Amino acid sequence: MPVKNFDSDAQSCVHAKHERRKDARPGELLAAALELFVEKGFAATRVEEVAKLAGVSKGTLFIYFASKEELFKAVVRENISGRFEEWNAEFENFQGSSADMLRYCLTAWWEHIGSTKASGITKLMMSEARNFPELATFYEHEVIQPGHALIGRVLQRGVDRGEFRAIDMKYGVYIVLAPMLFLAMWKHSLGACCDAGAQLVPEDYIALQAETILNGLSIRQTPPPLSQKNTAS
Template sequence: MPPLSSDPCLFRRRRKDARPAELLEAALTLFVEKGFSATRSEEVAKAAGVSKGTLYLYFPSKEELLKAVIQHFLGAEIEAGIQEAAAADGPTAQAMEQLLVAWWTRIYEGPASGVFKLVITEIRNFPEIGDFWVERVVRPGEEIVSGLLRRGIARGEFAPVDIDFAVHSMLMPMILLCVHKHSFAACGIAKELDLDPVAFMKAHFRLIFTGLQARPAESIPRAAA
């Protein structure tokens, strides 16, 4: 193990480099617990161990702080998802199931899950944040899934379906799972609604992909055909 540096300038520089992440972690925790509107900038700074002036050096306003929270905790996951989707190979259903379960497990088990509850409860009063959310999270996330669905249809692995409806059918339950974690489950209400999140994700996507499988026309019920 290398010796710890005794250089105070180096320590301060490392400390300064870590501050943005510490501020974002403190902000997300408070925003989820108290709500965005109810959280004061002073509280975020105090939780991160800095002054309010230091907070504003990095994030000029509370709205900019929330945008940075969204980008830090979910934007990075979106970028990872884009790369994983581009590298996915083999049968499309299998590739999508593995990718989506792994992706959503990381989000659910980490602090990023709280961002969904935060945005859903606060977005109505902050349209600018809503536009940012759609641009940085919603559209890129939907493009990942829709691109894989189109690939499966083009290969003849999936039946032709409405892409938009299929994407929402896949993603909406996952979002609700994250919201449940930070609402009902967080305060121990309606425990009968609690589910094993990873088991649910696997069962959910298996159900989706079973329904998407392309089948010979004669095997499709007449009403559905």
């Protein structure tokens, strides 16, 4: 009867556990970095703190990310810009009206980005962009440009289908972005400090903003002049 090599099995288990831990490290580092960047800002966050929060050494962090700037870029890609492919695919496959699509965009943004720590990246960039122009340029290319393009596609879909009136798309995009930016700023600033009575219900706020925007975009039947109404009666 063969003798089972328990020492060999134990070593295999330890090795497998080590490999699983090694594979998880980039994700753990990104999660720790996101938390600290949002809490403290980019300038005030030190890589030693990120490594400590992730449970690894500073040297281990630099195995995966060459600098704090590269770590920040990876955080943005992991939480925001890496999702544009998925969001554009949703646009292509959406079956409802353009009004429904716009409502979905706003509510889905809140569920997947706005209500999470990732929305703090927006506040961080708005407050620190001038001090870190390279990161500002990166954010412009990775987040702002594709974000504007996607919102523009939603609005243009409505115009092309005769559901929305024609508008200046450059500024139309900002009309849609405005409530999203406000919520992101609110969540990570005054919203964290206000009394309960002054707090917003994000879902209600987004619903009202969506209907307000759609009220301005939607094409309506032009009512007949008053003289025609009197003649008809």
